[in-house]
Amino acid sequence: MDNISALLQDPAAWVALVTLVVMEIVLGIDNLIFISILTNKLPTEMRESARRIGIGLALVMRLALLGTVAWIVQLTTPVFELFGQGFSWKDMILIAGGLFLVWKATKEIHHAVDPVDKEEDFIASTAATTFTSAIGQILLLDLVFSIDSIITAVGMTPHVPIMVVAVVAAVTVMLVAATPLANFIEKNPTIVMLALAFLMMIGMTLIAEGMGFHVPKGYVYAAMAFSALVEVLNMFARRKRERDKLAKAVSH
Numbered sequence: 133m134d135n136i137s138a139l140l141q142d143p144a145a146w147v148a149l150v151t152l153v154v155m156e157i158v159l160g161i162d163n164l165i166f167i168s169i170l171t172n173k174l175p176t177e178m179r180e181s182a183r184r185i186g187i188g189l190a191l192v193m194r195l196a197l198l199g200t201v202a203w204i205v206q207l208t209t210p211v212f213e214l215f216g217q218g219f220s221w222k223d224m225i226l227i228a229g230g231l232f233l234v235w236k237a238t239k240e241i242h243h244a245v246d247p248v249d250k251e252e253d254f255i256a257s258t259a260a261t262t263f264t265s266a267i268g269q270i271l272l273l274d275l276v277f278s279i280d281s282i283i284t285a286v287g288m289t290p291h292v293p294i295m296v297v298a299v300v301a302a303v304t305v306m307l308v309a310a311t312p313l314a315n316f317i318e319k320n321p322t323i324v325m326l327a328l329a330f331l332m333m334i335g336m337t338l339i340a341e342g343m344g345f346h347v348p349k350g351y352v353y354a355a356m357a358f359s360a361l362v363e364v365l366n367m368f369a370r371r372k373r374e375r376d377k378l379a380k381a382v383s384h
Contacts, residue, residue, distance in 0.1 A: 148288055148289040148291070148294055149294050149297060149298060151288060152285055152288060152289065152294060152295065152298035153297075153298045153301045153302060155281065155284070155285070155288075155298075156281060156298050156299060156301070156302030157301075157302045157305050158349075158353065159277055159280075159281050159302075160302050160303075160305065160306050161353075161356075162277060162330075162331075162334050163190075163270075163273065163274055163277060163306065164306055164309060164310060164313055165313075165317075165327045165330055165331060166233070166236075166269075166270070166273055166331060167183055167186060167187070167270055167306075167310060167314070168310065168313050168314035168317045168327070169240060169317065169324065169327055169328065169331070170266050170269060170270065171183050171186075171266055171314060172314055172317065172318050173262070173266070174262055174263060174266060175262075178262075178263055179311075179314065180311055181263075182263055182266050182267060182270075183307075183310040183311060183314065184307065184310075185267055186266065186267050186270035186271065187270070187303060187306050187307050187310060188307075189267065189270075189271055190270060190271060190274040190278075190303065191299070191300070191303040193271060193274065193275065193278065194274070194278045194282075194299045194303070195296065195299065195300075197278055197279065197282055198282065198292055198295055198296055198299065201282065201286060201292060201295075204279060204282050204283060204286075205283065205286055207220055207221040207222040207225070207279065207283070208220050208222050208283060209221075217343070217344050218344075219342075222279060222280070222283060222342075223341075223342040223343070223344070224342065225275075225276055225279055225342075226276065226280065226338045226339070226341050226342035227338070227339050227342035227343065228276070229272075229273065229275075229276030229277075229335075229338050230334075230335040230336065230337070230338030230339035230340075230341075230342060231335070231339065232272065232273065232276075232335070233273070233331050233332070233334060233335030233338065234332055234335035234336065234339070236269075236331065237328045237329075237331040237332040237335060238332070240328050241325070241328050241332075244324060244325060244328070276338070280341075282295070285298070320367060322363060322366070322367070323363060326359060326360070326363050329359075330356050330359075333352065333355070333356070334352070337352055
């Protein structure tokens with residue numbers, strides 16, 4: 133086990149910690165978008181509980197996975213080859229997670245465009261099944277991102293305590309930001325469609341990574357940030373038009 137006091141006095145350990153915390157928070161954006169859209173489908177009184185339970189269980193799962201770091205690292209070893217490309221368990225998990233995200237985003241986009249078709253709702257109709265389904269889907273997606281982030285973290289630092297602190301810090305930020313983000317998405321319908329497009333892009337990125345094509349994360353998040361900025365400007369423009377229209381109506 134690492135000597136905690138020695139780590140506290142090591143500047144390199146602090147740099148690794150800050151880097152890992154930032155990385156975990158950035159990767160957590162994907163999870164937060166998915167959690168927000170998913171839990172907003174629940175009855176109002178269930179939403180916050182679903183977010184807290186889902187994120188809390190995700191924290192437990194991540195900490196448990198950190199206890200199996202040696203096994204997780206071995207997931208990068210190819211287990212079979214197809215068309216000259218080796219595929220490891222990590223690759224297959226990323227591909228499965230990407231397909232899951234693309235499918236969910238596509239179903240939600242279809243439901244948003246054609247809300248009359250109730251059979252297309254991807255969550256079961258009963259409240260109990262819906263709550264359970266939401267928690268299960270949160271954990272399923274978090275498992276995909278956790279394995280990817282842990283393998284990345286191992287390449288940055290060999291110290292498990294640093295990884296644990298980074299995970300706890302990132303999940304704490306997710307807990308704080310989950311409800312405000314979900315409320316913001318719910319109050320702005322156009323943001324929902326943009327968020328679904330983000331999920332589809334992230335899903336395709338996971339599939340590409342699993343197929344052996346490296347996609348720089350910086351480009352993906354830069355595109356997301358630019359699109360979000362454009363949408364924020366559109367929101368300001370719409371609100372200004374609404375205020376001007378209201379002021380014009382009052383003056384008449």
